[in-house]
Amino acid sequence: MSKIKPSKGAPYARILGVGGYRPTRVVPNEVILETIDSSDEWIRSRSGIETRHWAGPEETVAAMSVEASGKALADAGIDASRVGAVVVSTVSHFAQTPAIATEIADRLGTDKAAAFDISAGCAGFGYGLTLAKGMVVEGSAEYVLVIGVERLSDLTDLEDRATAFLFGDGAGAVVVGPSQEPAIGPTVWGSEGDKAETIKQTVSWDRFRIGDVSELPLDRDGNVKFPAITQEGQAVFRWAVFEMAKVAQQALDAAGISPDDLDVFIPHQANVRIIDSMVKTLKLPEHVTVARDIRTTGNTSAASIPLAMERLLATGDAKSGDTALVIGFGAGLVYAATVVTLP
Ligand SMILES: CC(C)(COP(=O)(O)OP(=O)(O)OC[C@H]1O[C@@H](n2cnc3c(N)ncnc32)[C@H](O)[C@@H]1OP(=O)(O)O)[C@@H](O)C(=O)NCCC(=O)NCCS
Numbered sequence: 415m416s417k418i419k420p421s422k423g424a425p426y427a428r429i430l431g432v433g434g435y436r437p438t439r440v441v442p443n444e445v446i447l448e449t450i451d452s453s454d455e456w457i458r459s460r461s462g463i464e465t466r467h468w469a470g471p472e473e474t475v476a477a478m479s480v481e482a483s484g485k486a487l488a489d490a491g492i493d494a495s496r497v498g499a500v501v502v503s504t505v506s507h508f509a510q511t512p513a514i515a516t517e518i519a520d521r522l523g524t525d526k527a528a529a530f531d532i533s534a535g536c537a538g539f540g541y542g543l544t545l546a547k548g549m550v551v552e553g554s555a556e557y558v559l560v561i562g563v564e565r566l567s568d569l570t571d572l573e574d575r576a577t578a579f580l581f582g583d584g585a586g587a588v589v590v591g592p593s594q595e596p597a598i599g600p601t602v603w604g605s606e607g608d609k610a611e612t613i614k615q616t617v618s619w620d621r622f623r624i625g626d627v628s629e630l631p632l633d634r635d636g637n638v639k640f641p642a643i644t645q646e647g648q649a650v651f652r653w654a655v656f657e658m659a660k661v662a663q664q665a666l667d668a669a670g671i672s673p674d675d676l677d678v679f680i681p682h683q684a685n686v687r688i689i690d691s692m693v694k695t696l697k698l699p700e701h702v703t704v705a706r707d708i709r710t711t712g713n714t715s716a717a718s719i720p721l722a723m724e725r726l727l728a729t730g731d732a733k734s735g736d737t738a739l740v741i742g743f744g745a746g747l748v749y750a751a752t753v754v755t756l757p
Pocket of ligand 1: 613
């Protein structure tokens with residue numbers, strides 16, 4: 415017989431507030447064309463992207479996270495002192511240790527909240543949301559901040575035709591807290607490590623440090639290039655189109671709802687053609703609002719879903735209480751999908 419008392423959490427969890435931060439510098443496709451052989455028309459038609467935001471020196475991972483989190487806390491009406499955990503999903507925080515989450519928790523004024531980073535690529539928001547729901551229901555934290563943040567411009571090879579136009583910077587955050595009714599459905603998530611090579615860092619940090627130029631990518635002047643994220647665009651595209659629609663459908667089934675019950679669809683903002691294809695495969699009815707934030711935000715990896723959510727609510731295209739399907743997928747390869755009630 416166990417002597418441990420059962421933990422006391424909330425019956426359910428929900429997203430109570432959302433906030434976003436987009437860097438001030440807006441970068442049109444013309445800037446991308448300075449370094450790759452492409453065209454504005456090609457980038458728009460193949461990816462949907464017209465502009466993206468690139469962070470300046472002051473717009474650090476921590477600074478953008480603090481901005482987005484402050485807005486999410488205000489939106490939720492929750493003081494930072496009541497946040498029990500800060501979960502930061504990012505692949506672009508450049509120190510191996512400590513996690514950037516602890517600095518963010520401190521700068522926000524939390525009361526020594528638990529804080530840690532997770533690396534789950536473009537599925538990072540869904541992974542963080544799942545952890546947060548668990549903490550709230552299990553009772554380890556009353557309120558949890560889930561932050562998706564990236565400065566992918568630091569990890570973009572502007573001479574790489576497969577990615578130069580794709581990535582953007584920004585931060586999105588949500589506050590997860592107690593609920594009397596289900597408002598975050600079961601997560602359908604997973605990984606396919608056999609496809610790890612399809613999205614990866616060009617050179618690992620240890621190889622980069624050794625600096626053997628015979629192995630390292632060089633720029634036009636013969637200098638060693640800083641590591642960047644690269645991908646096999648077509649392989650990722652096919653995987654996303656064929657496999658992720660199935661995962662999205664499983665998340666609907668797990669939540670016990672049909673496409674007709676949905677108000678909003680917020681997929682990871684990877685490529686507008688992937689989004690359109692998923693809408694078709696899932697047979698989403700006309701009334702479902704679809705996030706296409708990628709047009710002006712680019713692919714911001716872990717930040718893309720909360721940023722798109724924030725924008726839909728800010729523009730009035732979605733409203734509080736709407737039922738939304740969210741799905742993230744990317745490097746790993748990893749994925750996570752769930753149905754949520756919008757804050
Ligand atoms: C990257 C991506 C937009 C490329 O589109 P695509 O239609 O697959 O392009 P392809 O690689 O098949 O290339 C098609 C043609 O365009 C050309 N091309 C490739 N990149 C180009 C560029 N940046 N500008 C202009 N032409 C380009 C190719 O050379 C090829 O020309 P060809 O037909 O004469 O050989 C698309 O594959 C994609 O979005 N993939 C998934 C991205 C993603 O989601 N990544 C992150 C996961 S989270």
